[in-house]
Amino acid sequence: MNVLDNWIAAACDELGLSTDDVEAKSVLDVARDVAHNVVRPGAPVTAYLMGIAVGRGADPADVAARLSSLALDWPADGRE
Template identity: 60%
Template sequence: MTTMDEWVAAACAELDIDPGEAAVPVVLDLARDVAHQVLRPGAPVSAYLLGLAVGRGADPVRAAARLTALAASWPDPPPTTGDRA
């Protein structure tokens, strides 16, 4: 068991969530794509928004795919010294 597995199991227990419902690879892939294609602080915010959508009944894989597609289509940012929100 990895530290990530242990953390997810503990967090799920704390929040009374079935660990089988935690789509960890989907969330990590989404966070990576947003961080690299949009901006770094957008990664955790996007993961949170995905969670809200799933909590409202969205399929996690389909919702993440929609956000990933949105990130892929995002225009390249102009060069700056930093993108802090």
């Protein structure tokens, strides 16, 4: 296991979650897309929003795909 895997396992244990429920690659991919195409501080906020959506029953893969698509289509000048 690497440091990230160790951290995820420890954080899950602390919060009473299963590591089987963690979609780390999807979260990291979305965070990358937001940081590179929208604004860097948007990455952790977007990860938090993903968690809220999934916690409310949304499909993790769908949430990740929608947010990545939104970030990748974001106008370079930051305006819609």
